[in-house]
Amino acid sequence: MPSTIGRPLRALELANEIEAGALTPAAVVDRCAEAIAACESEIGAFAALDIERTRRRAEAAADRLMRAPLRGLPLGIKDIFDTTDLPTEYGSPIYAGHRPAADAALVSMIDRAGGLLLGKTVTTPFAFLDPAGTKNPRRPAHTPGGSSSGSAAAVAAGMLPLAIGTQTGGSMIRPAAYCGVAGFKPSFRLLPMVGCKHFSWSLDTAGIFAVSVADAAFGAAAITGRDLRVDRATPAAPRIGLVRTHLWPEASPAMQGAVETAAKAAEKAGATVREITLPAIFEDAFRIHATIQDYEAYRALAFEYDHHRDRLRPLLRRLLDEAATVTPAAYDDARRTAKRARKALAEVTAEVDVLLTPSAPGAAPQTLGSTGTSVFNRLWTLMGTPCINVPGLDDPDGLPLGVQVVGRFAGDRAALEAALFVEQAIVRAG
Amino acid sequence: MPSTIGRPLRALELANEIEAGALTPAAVVDRCAEAIAACESEIGAFAALDIERTRRRAEAAADRLMRAPLRGLPLGIKDIFDTTDLPTEYGSPIYAGHRPAADAALVSMIDRAGGLLLGKTVTTPFAFLDPAGTKNPRRPAHTPGGSSSGSAAAVAAGMLPLAIGTQTGGSMIRPAAYCGVAGFKPSFRLLPMVGCKHFSWSLDTAGIFAVSVADAAFGAAAITGRDLRVDRATPAAPRIGLVRTHLWPEASPAMQGAVETAAKAAEKAGATVREITLPAIFEDAFRIHATIQDYEAYRALAFEYDHHRDRLRPLLRRLLDEAATVTPAAYDDARRTAKRARKALAEVTAEVDVLLTPSAPGAAPQTLGSTGTSVFNRLWTLMGTPCINVPGLDDPDGLPLGVQVVGRFAGDRAALEAALFVEQAIVRAG
Numbered sequence: 001m002p003s004t005i006g007r008p009l010r011a012l013e014l015a016n017e018i019e020a021g022a023l024t025p026a027a028v029v030d031r032c033a034e035a036i037a038a039c040e041s042e043i044g045a046f047a048a049l050d051i052e053r054t055r056r057r058a059e060a061a062a063d064r065l066m067r068a069p070l071r072g073l074p075l076g077i078k079d080i081f082d083t084t085d086l087p088t089e090y091g092s093p094i095y096a097g098h099r100p101a102a103d104a105a106l107v108s109m110i111d112r113a114g115g116l117l118l119g120k121t122v123t124t125p126f127a128f129l130d131p132a133g134t135k136n137p138r139r140p141a142h143t144p145g146g147s148s149s150g151s152a153a154a155v156a157a158g159m160l161p162l163a164i165g166t167q168t169g170g171s172m173i174r175p176a177a178y179c180g181v182a183g184f185k186p187s188f189r190l191l192p193m194v195g196c197k198h199f200s201w202s203l204d205t206a207g208i209f210a211v212s213v214a215d216a217a218f219g220a221a222a223i224t225g226r227d228l229r230v231d232r233a234t235p236a237a238p239r240i241g242l243v244r245t246h247l248w249p250e251a252s253p254a255m256q257g258a259v260e261t262a263a264k265a266a267e268k269a270g271a272t273v274r275e276i277t278l279p280a281i282f283e284d285a286f287r288i289h290a291t292i293q294d295y296e297a298y299r300a301l302a303f304e305y306d307h308h309r310d311r312l313r314p315l316l317r318r319l320l321d322e323a324a325t326v327t328p329a330a331y332d333d334a335r336r337t338a339k340r341a342r343k344a345l346a347e348v349t350a351e352v353d354v355l356l357t358p359s360a361p362g363a364a365p366q367t368l369g370s371t372g373t374s375v376f377n378r379l380w381t382l383m384g385t386p387c388i389n390v391p392g393l394d395d396p397d398g399l400p401l402g403v404q405v406v407g408r409f410a411g412d413r414a415a416l417e418a419a420l421f422v423e424q425a426i427v428r429a430g
Numbered sequence: 431m432p433s434t435i436g437r438p439l440r441a442l443e444l445a446n447e448i449e450a451g452a453l454t455p456a457a458v459v460d461r462c463a464e465a466i467a468a469c470e471s472e473i474g475a476f477a478a479l480d481i482e483r484t485r486r487r488a489e490a491a492a493d494r495l496m497r498a499p500l501r502g503l504p505l506g507i508k509d510i511f512d513t514t515d516l517p518t519e520y521g522s523p524i525y526a527g528h529r530p531a532a533d534a535a536l537v538s539m540i541d542r543a544g545g546l547l548l549g550k551t552v553t554t555p556f557a558f559l560d561p562a563g564t565k566n567p568r569r570p571a572h573t574p575g576g577s578s579s580g581s582a583a584a585v586a587a588g589m590l591p592l593a594i595g596t597q598t599g600g601s602m603i604r605p606a607a608y609c610g611v612a613g614f615k616p617s618f619r620l621l622p623m624v625g626c627k628h629f630s631w632s633l634d635t636a637g638i639f640a641v642s643v644a645d646a647a648f649g650a651a652a653i654t655g656r657d658l659r660v661d662r663a664t665p666a667a668p669r670i671g672l673v674r675t676h677l678w679p680e681a682s683p684a685m686q687g688a689v690e691t692a693a694k695a696a697e698k699a700g701a702t703v704r705e706i707t708l709p710a711i712f713e714d715a716f717r718i719h720a721t722i723q724d725y726e727a728y729r730a731l732a733f734e735y736d737h738h739r740d741r742l743r744p745l746l747r748r749l750l751d752e753a754a755t756v757t758p759a760a761y762d763d764a765r766r767t768a769k770r771a772r773k774a775l776a777e778v779t780a781e782v783d784v785l786l787t788p789s790a791p792g793a794a795p796q797t798l799g800s801t802g803t804s805v806f807n808r809l810w811t812l813m814g815t816p817c818i819n820v821p822g823l824d825d826p827d828g829l830p831l832g833v834q835v836v837g838r839f840a841g842d843r844a845a846l847e848a849a850l851f852v853e854q855a856i857v858r859a860g
Contacts, residue, residue, distance in 0.1 A: 095531060098531050102734065108733050111736070192730065194628045201623070201624060225757075225758055299622050300535055302535050303533040306538055
């Protein structure tokens with residue numbers, strides 16, 4: 001089956017053209033609208049859309065928007081963030097037609113930065129594993145990944161230049177990898193979660209999808225007012241730690257090859273690459289991610305579980321059934337393990353700038369009945385470190401294979417720069 | 431002016447009587463209703479009440495409730511927690527009549543533990559400093575403190591045995607001290623904040639008010655399923671660090687005397703007491719509490735500030751006006767300082783079990799135009815450590831003076847036990 005992809009909407013390019021007066025915010029809305037008209041019925045990336053009003057806002061405030069950090073670019077946000085202007089259903093019929101009383105903090109920050117919220121993107125129900133029907137633009141019989149399915153697919157299909165998602169296990173990096181776009185999960189709480197439906201308050205992390213690493217960095221910089229842009233200078237050659245982790249055998253030969261290809265390309269471009277073997281504590285940390293997630297989910301989703309259990313989808317219902325048995329003692333133990341692992345990570349990675357590791361076990365599985373697995377992401381979510389999916393490599397079948405660059409906590413700028421370096425090296429080695 | 435206090439509703443006593451079959455949950459609701467009828471019009475502790483339905487629920491489910499951890503006891507919860515059964519206004523006309531679509535996690539946990547939510551208690555608007563009119567049951571011309579004004583006052587007036595509040599600066603410990611009840615602010619995130627209106631996501635901490643330390647510990651244990659009860663054995667004699675902090679001159683002579691009296695009483699009862707002087711990093715940490723709080727508040731309350739600025743009360747409006755200027759760099763610096771201080775605290779307190787320090791600068795000020803100040807609380811909120819206001823001492827004028835016991839992060843059980851020890855020592859020294 002052919003791919004369903006419009007012309008990619010590159011955020012930086014669009015922003016620069018707007019800044020130069022060569023393009024208006026309304027014209028960008030029109031481009032999104034065209035791509036949406038062409039692709040959305042096939043892909044199903046949006047839970048709600050508001051093209052007409054967004055276009056009117058783009059025209060009415062053009063002068064102000066063109067000078068704002070986001071330059072009036074349209075964005076999508078995963079439908080687990082509260083919006084007053086658009087329905088907020090958290091992917092569940094329990095919340096059909098729900099209109100929250102306030103916008104999420106991140107929605108207000110996008111507004112303050114001069115971004116236009118064009119729509120809510122499809123989330124799996126409550127951002128868990130039950131698939132929501134969105135198709136992968138690169139190959140519609142394949143999953144786009146989850147839980148940020150709509151955000152990744154909308155960017156991959158050229159329907160949006162920027163979209164917000166979240167990750168509790170692997171819900172940013174996995175869909176970015178499956179759809180062949182850049183996904184940036186920043187350090188824990190760099191983007192605020194106020195007004196986002198929580199699954200696990202120690203793990204839920206908002207992030208941003210874009211066509212390329214520099215586009216994602218531009219979006220994150222504009223929204224936060226932080227020095228995160230990486231497009232203004234040639235990135236420095238990073239010291240890379242190639243981390244296979246104990247899960248390496250779970251990566252497909254093609255994915256193993258992609259990581260090695262990326263490492264070689266980076267080395268050829270001037271990076272230093274060394275193999276890093278993680279000590280055993282990280283196997284424990286990987287394992288107890290579930291303990292923390294499940295304990296918190298049983299409480300964060302208590303209202304839905306206690307009052308609407310029958311309306312939960314099967315995977316989530318089963319998870320919460322089992323999560324009820326996680327004890328406070330097991331949870332506290334898990335948190336101590338996580339703390340020890342974070343400390344150990346700083347030591348293990350003292351001599352490198354970033355880690356390089358798979359973004360997913362392989363390319364997007366050929367199914368819409370599963371969103372794939374987060375085995376290569378959970379540990380890094382638990383560590384709270386910035387992670388970037390670097391697109392650019394394909395498997396022999398032509399499906400995207402993402403490689404993951406992992407930075408230091410609070411070292412988001414350096415992580416993005418290293419990811420850009422790897423991305424450019426891959427293109428050059430092409 | 432006389433005090434407005436009914437017979438105290440001691441949670442443990444009531445729970446034990448219910449367990450023994452000597453009392454029904456409905457009868458406890460009746461006692462609350464009587465006290466509310468007698469005091470509420472004067473005190474103004476409730477934002478919403480649901481006595482009739484709570485009584486019906488208490489009768490209908492009596493058998494199940496009497497075996498549940500909370501034994502069907504009625505509770506109040508600060509009106510910044512979302513409730514589907516009761517209006518949730520966050521203390522602001524912006525949210526007049528607002529009904530959230532889901533209960534906060536803590537509301538569900540109370541329900542699961544067999545507690546009955548009798549009402550929402552008055553919060554200052556968005557839990558900041560603008561007073562909300564609640565009076566101090568011990569002396570109605572005096573403030574009950576804030577922002578958890580209603581929760582502290584309802585327990586102090588004998589209208590509720592247990593009530594939930596939150597603290598971002600000093601909003602648990604200060605009102606507990608001013609009203610002469612126990613207030614337990616647990617370790618950061620021991621109680622979940624999902625569904626609570628956030629002010630500062632790194633600082634906002636839920637806690638519980640009760641008549642005495644053992645009652646508060648019982649409530650926290652029942653809600654969380656954690657081993658926090660301290661009423662089943664004589665508390666061990668703790669090693670206490672008397673910490674005056676650099677703010678000691680801001681404590682009134684009566685408060686300085688109360689802390690010293692508590693220390694002497696504890697020593698006489700078998701505790702060891704040593705003076706601890708905090709290094710200079712803690713003055714920095716105290717100072718940067720505001721940086722973290724303000725930076726986050728400007729984002730957490732972005733919707734209200736951007737869309738309803740004119741309807742915000744003056745203190746909050748001014749705070750947010752100024753908070754707009756806090757830079758990400760200043761915020762990141764502040765977080766690093768907090769992290770260093772947390773590490774230093776573990777070292778400085780290695781040889782003691784808990785710290786003893788003032789809960790507030792003095793007794794409740796004679797005004798309803800201010801909720802007092804959190805200078806003696808902010809540092810400990812930032813540290814994330816468990817804090818307990820121990821009641822039992824009065825100033826020469828007969829107003830309560832609370833002393834504060836501060837434990838180690840995640841050492842909530844030990845902190846409560848030490849607080850009970852101090853509380854009993856004060857009574858014995860009488």
